Amino acid sequence: xxxLVKTTAIAAAMRRCPFLSKETLxxxxxxxxxxxxxxxCPVMSKLMAKGVVTLxxxxxxxxxSSHEKATVLTKLEAPTQLEEAKPLPPNYDALLKEKIDTKKxxxxxxxxxxxxxxxxxxxxxxxxxxxxxxxxVSVWCSNDYLGMSSHPAVTEAVIGTINRHGVGAGGTRxxxxxxxxxxELEDTLAKLHGKESALAFTSCYVANDTTLQTLGKVLNxxxxxxxxxxxxxxxxxxxxxxxxxxxxxxxxDHLRELLKKGDPTRMKIVAFESVYSMTGTMSPIxxxxxxxxxxxxxxxxxxxHAVGLYGYHGAGLAEExxxxxxxxxxxxxxxxxxxxxxxxxxxxxxxxxxxRSYGSGLIFTTSIPPSTAAGAxxxxxxxxxxxxxxxxxxxxxxxxxxxxxxxxxxxxxxxCPSHIVPVHIGDALKAKxxxxxxLNEHKIYVQAINYPTVxxxxxxxxxxxxxxxxxxxxxxxxxxxxxxxxxxNLPRSTQY
Amino acid sequence: xxxLVKTTAIAAAMRRCPFLSKETLxxxxxxxxxxxxxxxCPVMSKLMAKGVVTLxxxxxxxxxSSHEKATVLTKLEAPTQLEEAKPLPPNYDALLKEKIDTKKxxxxxxxxxxxxxxxxxxxxxxxxxxxxxxxxVSVWCSNDYLGMSSHPAVTEAVIGTINRHGVGAGGTRxxxxxxxxxxELEDTLAKLHGKESALAFTSCYVANDTTLQTLGKVLNxxxxxxxxxxxxxxxxxxxxxxxxxxxxxxxxDHLRELLKKGDPTRMKIVAFESVYSMTGTMSPIxxxxxxxxxxxxxxxxxxxHAVGLYGYHGAGLAEExxxxxxxxxxxxxxxxxxxxxxxxxxxxxxxxxxxRSYGSGLIFTTSIPPSTAAGAxxxxxxxxxxxxxxxxxxxxxxxxxxxxxxxxxxxxxxxCPSHIVPVHIGDALKAKxxxxxxLNEHKIYVQAINYPTVxxxxxxxxxxxxxxxxxxxxxxxxxxxxxxxxxxNLPRSTQY
Numbered sequence: 001x002x003x004l005v006k007t008t009a010i011a012a013a014m015r016r017c018p019f020l021s022k023e024t025l026x027x028x029x030x031x032x033x034x035x036x037x038x039x040x041c042p043v044m045s046k047l048m049a050k051g052v053v054t055l056x057x058x059x060x061x062x063x064x065s066s067h068e069k070a071t072v073l074t075k076l077e078a079p080t081q082l083e084e085a086k087p088l089p090p091n092y093d094a095l096l097k098e099k100i101d102t103k104k105x106x107x108x109x110x111x112x113x114x115x116x117x118x119x120x121x122x123x124x125x126x127x128x129x130x131x132x133x134x135x136x137v138s139v140w141c142s143n144d145y146l147g148m149s150s151h152p153a154v155t156e157a158v159i160g161t162i163n164r165h166g167v168g169a170g171g172t173r174x175x176x177x178x179x180x181x182x183x184e185l186e187d188t189l190a191k192l193h194g195k196e197s198a199l200a201f202t203s204c205y206v207a208n209d210t211t212l213q214t215l216g217k218v219l220n221x222x223x224x225x226x227x228x229x230x231x232x233x234x235x236x237x238x239x240x241x242x243x244x245x246x247x248x249x250x251x252x253d254h255l256r257e258l259l260k261k262g263d264p265t266r267m268k269i270v271a272f273e274s275v276y277s278m279t280g281t282m283s284p285i286x287x288x289x290x291x292x293x294x295x296x297x298x299x300x301x302x303x304x305h306a307v308g309l310y311g312y313h314g315a316g317l318a319e320e321x322x323x324x325x326x327x328x329x330x331x332x333x334x335x336x337x338x339x340x341x342x343x344x345x346x347x348x349x350x351x352x353x354x355x356r357s358y359g360s361g362l363i364f365t366t367s368i369p370p371s372t373a374a375g376a377x378x379x380x381x382x383x384x385x386x387x388x389x390x391x392x393x394x395x396x397x398x399x400x401x402x403x404x405x406x407x408x409x410x411x412x413x414x415x416c417p418s419h420i421v422p423v424h425i426g427d428a429l430k431a432k433x434x435x436x437x438x439l440n441e442h443k444i445y446v447q448a449i450n451y452p453t454v455x456x457x458x459x460x461x462x463x464x465x466x467x468x469x470x471x472x473x474x475x476x477x478x479x480x481x482x483x484x485x486x487x488x489n490l491p492r493s494t495q496y
Numbered sequence: 497x498x499x500l501v502k503t504t505a506i507a508a509a510m511r512r513c514p515f516l517s518k519e520t521l522x523x524x525x526x527x528x529x530x531x532x533x534x535x536x537c538p539v540m541s542k543l544m545a546k547g548v549v550t551l552x553x554x555x556x557x558x559x560x561s562s563h564e565k566a567t568v569l570t571k572l573e574a575p576t577q578l579e580e581a582k583p584l585p586p587n588y589d590a591l592l593k594e595k596i597d598t599k600k601x602x603x604x605x606x607x608x609x610x611x612x613x614x615x616x617x618x619x620x621x622x623x624x625x626x627x628x629x630x631x632x633v634s635v636w637c638s639n640d641y642l643g644m645s646s647h648p649a650v651t652e653a654v655i656g657t658i659n660r661h662g663v664g665a666g667g668t669r670x671x672x673x674x675x676x677x678x679x680e681l682e683d684t685l686a687k688l689h690g691k692e693s694a695l696a697f698t699s700c701y702v703a704n705d706t707t708l709q710t711l712g713k714v715l716n717x718x719x720x721x722x723x724x725x726x727x728x729x730x731x732x733x734x735x736x737x738x739x740x741x742x743x744x745x746x747x748x749d750h751l752r753e754l755l756k757k758g759d760p761t762r763m764k765i766v767a768f769e770s771v772y773s774m775t776g777t778m779s780p781i782x783x784x785x786x787x788x789x790x791x792x793x794x795x796x797x798x799x800x801h802a803v804g805l806y807g808y809h810g811a812g813l814a815e816e817x818x819x820x821x822x823x824x825x826x827x828x829x830x831x832x833x834x835x836x837x838x839x840x841x842x843x844x845x846x847x848x849x850x851x852r853s854y855g856s857g858l859i860f861t862t863s864i865p866p867s868t869a870a871g872a873x874x875x876x877x878x879x880x881x882x883x884x885x886x887x888x889x890x891x892x893x894x895x896x897x898x899x900x901x902x903x904x905x906x907x908x909x910x911x912c913p914s915h916i917v918p919v920h921i922g923d924a925l926k927a928k929x930x931x932x933x934x935l936n937e938h939k940i941y942v943q944a945i946n947y948p949t950v951x952x953x954x955x956x957x958x959x960x961x962x963x964x965x966x967x968x969x970x971x972x973x974x975x976x977x978x979x980x981x982x983x984x985n986l987p988r989s990t991q992y
Contacts (some may be wrong), residue, residue: 083690083818083820083821084690084821085692085820085821085844086789086821086822086824087844088794088844088846088847089792089794091763092715092763092794092847093844093846095714095715095763096714096715096846096847096849096850097846099714099850099853099854100846100849100850100853103853109853110670110852110853112669112670112674112678113672113674114674114675114676114679115674115675115676116660116661116675116676116677116866117661117662117666117672117675117866118660119658119659119660119661120660125672126676139672141667141671141672142667142672143666143667143671143672143862144662144664144666148664149662149663149664149666150661150662150663154663155658155659155662155663158658158663159655159658159659162615162651162654162655163615163651163655164612164614164615164616165612165613165614165615165646166613166615166640166645166646166651166835167645167646167650167651167654167835167836167868167871168640168644168831168835168836168837169831169837170613170638170639170640170645170831170832171637171638171639171640171943173608174606174608174943174949175637175943175945175958176609176611176613176621176635176637176638176639176941176943178608178609178610178611179610179611179613180610180611180612180622181612182608183610194579194580194581195581196581202698202699202701202702202837203698203702203861203862204861204862205698205857205860205861206698206699206701206702206861209857218591218592218595219588219591219592230860231856231859231860232856232861235735235857239731239735267587267591293582296585298584298585298588322579324579324581325579325580325581325582326582328582328584333862335665335666335862336862339662339663339664339666340663340664340865341664341665341698341862341864341865341868348581348583348584348589350584350589350592350593350596351584351588351592353592353596354592354595354596356606357595357596357599357605357606358595360727360731361701361705361731363727363948363949364701364726364727364728364949365699365700365702365728366639366699366829366831366832366837368837369836369837370612372837375663447670447671447672452859453670453859453860462671
């Protein structure tokens with residue numbers, strides 16, 4: 001047993017040794033290689049000379065069973081006393097506190113509302129509204145737009161796959177992390193969007209960031225970006241370090257003006273969304289694509305808030321408008337209408353292969369669980385068929401009715417074309433108070449949207465009605481809003 | 497019904513209108529607001545003058561039920577003919593093909609192996625080894641190191657939460673996406689690492705990228721990075737745009753040299769890993785932290801390949817060495833030893849709050865499903881207790897035995913201290929052939945690791961033995977490797 005301790009001590013010494021730990025070495029825990037290493041190493045040889053470390057003999061090493069060795073490597077006693085975590089140096093801490101104070105002072109500091117949505121009783125959630133009770137509240141801002149997160153076909157697919165294959169992928173796409181379900185998901189997505197190929201990511205944030213970052217670099221492209229684009233696209237564009245041109249939201253003339261001024265020798269990407277998540281605006285997809293192509297650019301269109309909700313098969317707004325074939329790269333999410341988590345792109349086989357082969361955010365991360373992929377396939381299939389079409393109709397009826405009821409009550413509803421029903425507040429503190437009164441006094445949860453999600457001065461409440469929000473619930477909501485609007489003296493007019 | 501068609505046509509016109517679609521407008525689908533908008537809009541008024549668009553009267557609008565309106569908005573007929581996706585412009589396509597060809601020419605083009613790991617029969621997976629059959633293969637490279645992906649406590653926690661709350665979070669952390677399970681997970685992680693606070697991300701790639709990017713910018717810090725750091729850390733550091741200093745792998749002297757030369761007025765972050773995933777090297781955590789602190793820097797330590805595997809409670813190598821309190825920010829994953837997916841950081845309350853409040857990759861993405869959070873808590877709890885300690889012992893016995901058997905067979909095993917057992921090949925094509933022969937002829941799956949995961953010339957096979965890899969399986973593996981080594985004439989010597 002003595003030799004075991006020694007072996008462990010030597011291994012530890014090797015790891016700490018400035019010489020031995022530097023590079024990847026090939027050595028074995030046996031006396032032959034240890035001796036050879038010790039000779040190379042100035043530190044080890046000193047330790048040996050002093051008698052601090054003695055090398056085990058070949059016989060001693062051979063006596064070691066691997067199990068005994070492992071026992072020595074583990075401290076089986078609980079640590080006697082845990083040392084308290086060291087605080088940060090005072091200057092670091094002060095600067096960080098200052099950053100938090102800034103957020104608190106302008107009411108943009110966010111406290112996450114804790115609520116667990118219930119599968120059985122949609123669209124309710126269990127939430128703590130007072131310090132003492134967890135109560136049911138109705139949820140008016142979930143992106144689980146069609147309730148697919150608890151659709152039996154989806155939960156059954158997920159649970160079945162978990163039972164057969166476990167809860168995690170266990171590796172990156174390249175190293176043990178590509179299951180049959182990943183392949184099926186990507187085939188399904190490609191077919192859904194009428195593209196050659198698709199690629200799944202851990203989120204659409206990562207899909208947008210990785211794709212724009214990688215593609216910008218590979219093409220050495222100029223990138224033209226709608227002013228209203230999501231943070232994930234902005235991050236990807238910025239991280240590509242390519243020339244960036246921001247055009248005014250949905251402004252074709254401005255985009256044309258910028259494209260005209262662009263370098264005619266460089267490739268170009270025009271990036272925009274189909275449905276903008278916070279304001280509910282929609283883009284003129286066809287005109288944007290035609291304009292981009294006129295100037296030799298390719299188009300990247302984020303359909304995150306449209307997939308599952310628009311189009312005959314739920315493939316998004318481009319499908320609904322019959323212009324999907326004009327989009328060069330579409331990005332979408334599995335985390336909103338499809339009810340799960342994860343994101344994707346679909347495009348030509350070659351383009352997808354380039355992102356797959358060069359995209360750091362795809363290559364170096366554990367892939368989505370097989371169960372998520374299986375659930376997504378189930379969800380896409382439901383929403384691509386008759387049941388999906390009926391859900392979309394009910395959804396449209398619900399949000400149109402909600403919008404009408406809010407307008408009838410004289411509330412400042414913004415914009416109309418999409419399923420997102422934003423109500424203008426224009427003040428961070430009031431938006432927050434409004435949210436809190438609704439939650440605590442009326443058991444209604446709708447998140448106040450503040451900077452940086454919307455520009456300062458555009459603070460709003462963002463309402464989402466699912467097929468499960470009844471007219472009676474809407475009436476209750478409108479009455480509650482009326483009370484809160486009066487209490488906070490919020491603007492009624494749509495002219496702001 | 498006529499008015500419905502008109503209303504829809506007007507809504508469509510508004511969306512396409514260069515004036516109306518530009519900004520977030522407050523208007524309603526009723527005749528009053530439409531008239532007012534039409535007057536403002538040069539395009540709409542022209543359309544009205546030509547009789548192309550006529551506004552519905554107030555009565556017509558009131559007659560519209562929302563359901564009818566929704567019917568009009570949905571195309572219920574299947575699209576007559578789908579247009580084929582437009583190919584990319586030839587110059588784009590040629591450049592992208594060239595990028596793929598580059599990868600193919602130097603054998604770094606990756607084909608994802610498709611295999612679905614079986615929950616019942618660990619460590620086997622169903623894989624297609626010939627064009628015709630799906631067969632069981634043994635998996636030797638999964639990061640599900642302890643098989644927690646199919647541990648009953650974990651799968652039950654996940655499935656129970658799915659049944660109660662669905663498969664997705666339905667929103668970002670700030671908007672409806674923080675459940676009780678997220679809170680419990682973060683409390684558990686903070687306690688596990690002895691830190692004030694923790695924050696969960698969709699992956700540790702995102703955790704590293706977001707934290708280093710955000711913190712670098714907030715502190716305006718110099719960042720010191722180990723040469724062997726993971727792509728996620730490199731991306732985060734690069735994207736922070738802060739001055740970066742790369743020190744040689746595990747080289748304390750070099751780090752000191754660089755710190756000495758640094759700007760004494762600037763804050764500093766020293767970023768490194770505890771266990772390096774591909775080469776299996778371990779860092780001298782305590783010495784690195786002490787050195788960093790000596791120069792007023794804070795430390796960011798990635799314990800991704802150590803959490804769950806080292807330490808009395810599975811908190812990682814820093815816990816095992818009793819130096820966790822010296823780490824300022826620890827990052828870890830839920831996707832490897834814990835068996836699920838997702839990542840996290842743990843640090844002081846203020847630092848975590850800053851990342852929570854400023855980190856784009858956290859704020860603007862759908863949060864991990866409540867079921868993932870619940871499963872992670874279950875997994876962490878199992879591994880923090882006696883069962884976890886026993887699993888760690890069995891794991892150590894397994895990988896030590898595997899290493900011994902490989903060494904006995906004269907295979908060039910690299911490095912010793914950690915659970916990762918890399919075998920050197922040093923040639924991308926041979927590594928690939930080796931992997932394919934093992935898979936197709938011996939039903940053994942181990943991924944060849946090529947550039948960019950390791951530097952060119954360092955291509956290797958990376959073996960991982962879990963508690964479920966038996967000595968008999970190891971003997972079979974070694975015999976197979978021997979055959980393949982001879983067939984490909986691969987180097988036997990550890991002197992390369």
